[in-house]
Amino acid sequence: MSAQTPEKRNRSAATVRKAQEPSSRKWLVPAIIGVVVLLAAIIAIALSGGGDSDSADTEGLEQVRPVEVSGTALPTFPGNEASASDPALGQPIPEVSGQSFDGAPVTIAPTGNPQMLLFVAHWCPHCQAEVPVLSEWMNAGGLPAEVELTTIATGTSADAPNYPPSEWLAEYSWPSPILADSEDQAAANAFGLPSYPYFVLVDGDGNVVARATGELTPEQLDAAMAALTQTSS
Numbered sequence: 001m002s003a004q005t006p007e008k009r010n011r012s013a014a015t016v017r018k019a020q021e022p023s024s025r026k027w028l029v030p031a032i033i034g035v036v037v038l039l040a041a042i043i044a045i046a047l048s049g050g051g052d053s054d055s056a057d058t059e060g061l062e063q064v065r066p067v068e069v070s071g072t073a074l075p076t077f078p079g080n081e082a083s084a085s086d087p088a089l090g091q092p093i094p095e096v097s098g099q100s101f102d103g104a105p106v107t108i109a110p111t112g113n114p115q116m117l118l119f120v121a122h123w124c125p126h127c128q129a130e131v132p133v134l135s136e137w138m139n140a141g142g143l144p145a146e147v148e149l150t151t152i153a154t155g156t157s158a159d160a161p162n163y164p165p166s167e168w169l170a171e172y173s174w175p176s177p178i179l180a181d182s183e184d185q186a187a188a189n190a191f192g193l194p195s196y197p198y199f200v201l202v203d204g205d206g207n208v209v210a211r212a213t214g215e216l217t218p219e220q221l222d223a224a225m226a227a228l229t230q231t232s233s
Contacts, residue, residue: 110206119198121155122165154181
């Protein structure tokens with residue numbers, strides 16, 4: 001066996017290095033691509049807030065629910081200007097059976113206590129203005145303890161602004177019960193709703209004491225509650 005000269009050994013080592021270099025580069029490129037893809041995924045998740053927060057807020061909630069009405073529907077409210085001659089005054093309210101956004105049963109019927117029924121639509125600018133006023137008024141003790149409040153979320157449309165109503169009302173920690181009206185607004189129609197927001201005041205026997213539409217001030221709400229509780233006493 002002939003001895004290998006230093007020059008030949010150097011040429012052999014260089015040949016080995018050249019043979020190894022492409023293999024190293026072959027594994028390096030996919031590794032870099034993998035890191036870039038991973039970083040992009042992390043950034044996308046961070047920017048989307050996890051991607052599931054909004055759906056989790058409404059998981060298990062339905063914005064419209066089936067509604068059953070029994071009894072005679074109230075005539076359409078003629079408006080605040082004609083409230084003194086409202087044909088529904090003294091009439092018994094129809095009974096409504098439905099559900100809240102989460103499926104809990106909600107019933108509107110005589111309870112022996114005075115009631116305030118509030119009809120709101122999430123897309124209505126007057127409702128969006130009135131709900132914060134009502135929330136502040138109630139937090140300040142404006143709603144008498146004996147008056148029962150039931151809110152009816154009606155006119156609901158996924159194509160309209162400020163959807164869904166469940167999230168909108170939750171922003172104000174709105175009290176239960178809240179009835180999710182049906183797609184055909186069965187509850188609203190049964191109470192003669194002409195526009196939003198719409199108030200129906202009911203005495204302990206289930207008869208209409210007053211109706212009103214539009215934005216009411218805290219002073220108007222106080223006056224309405226005084227009249228309602230006096231009528232029901």
